[in-house]
Every structure is written in structure tokens, then in C-alpha cells.
Amino acid sequence: PGMPVCANCHEKSATSIMLTAHGATNDASGSSCQTCHGDASAHLKDPNKAKPTNALNNANATADERSAICLSCHSGSRHLDNWRVSTHRKVDVTCVNCHNVHQTPSAANTKQIRSAGFAAAPYTTTSRSLAYKNCVECHRDTRAEILKPSHHPIVEGKVTCQDCHDPHGSTNRGGLRAESIHDL
Helix, strand or coil: CCCCHHHHCCHHHHHHCCCCHHHHCCCCCCHHHHHHHCCCHHHHHCCCCCCCCCCCCCCCCCHHHHHHHHHHHHCCCHHHCCHHHCHHHHCCCCHHHHCCCCCCHHHHHHHHHHHHCCCCCCCCCCCCCCCHHHHCCCCHHHHHHHCCCCCCCCCCCCCCHHHHECCCCCCCHHHECCCCCCCC
């Protein structure tokens, strides 16, 4: 009882969000699932023939169309105020390139790290997966820099990329969270 109809076939995806804000509003009809994945009424009648259609499932959708699905609920978030001027948005990075609501951050990062053949740093100050591992999937030059003997303590988990840079956009050079490095 209380599980969405989507869980009949997509149990892992449905249970992965059950205890999150995304799953808290879900109901037996899978209304929360359909908010992101689109209308599933035809899919429920014939799962093999009809798939929910929205920008997340459409290979021809633009990055802005894909991000619009997330922004339909999250646009009021203060940390997204500068998304429209974000370098990530301008180069067609979407929310789902960095965020996956159906995986825990550590599972998502572990999968990405393995696929890149990137070994974890031997000395860390936390057991949580470090956010920088998601960033270096695209920022390969930065990965090389932070693995040098003299570096910011990012791989050790003492600071994060987001401590200085705002991945969701900034009007400052380099996406800095302050007007200059000195101000930061």
C-alpha cells in the first residue's frame, strides 16, 4: 500500500526516491513520477508500445527543455538565481548531467569514477563520496591539477569545488561565489 503503480515494473527507481522530497508526494497513481517523466496513462495500458514522453526521454530535446522539467519545481530555489547566465547552461549541461534523484550521491559517483578509470584518493576526511568526483568527469584538466602534490585539499574532503565556484551560475569570472579571489 502506498507504492506507486510505477513500482510494479520500476521498483528500484520507485523505492530509491521513497524517503526523499521527490517521493514524499508520490501516490498510488505515481503522480510524482509523472511530474518528471510525463503522462504514463498510455504506458500503463501497453508498456512495450508506449513510453512516457517528455524531454528527459526524448533524444531530440534541447538541454533547456530537459532542465525545464527540473526547474518547473526548483526555479524558486535561491541557489539557481543565476542559472540563465551559467556557463554550464550555455554549453548545454542539464540538471541530470550532475544530479540523479534515483541514486544516492555515492553510488552515482562510484559508477562514474569506475567508468573513467579514476582511483579514489587514499586520504579523505569523510566516508561520503566527494562532490569533486562529479565535477572532474567533465573538468579533466582540473582533475590533473588537484592530483598534484601541491593542491587545494579537495581530494581529502576538506574543501569542495562548490566552496569557491557556483556550478549553477555566477555573474563573476570563473563562476566564483565572490567578486574576486581576494573577496572569496
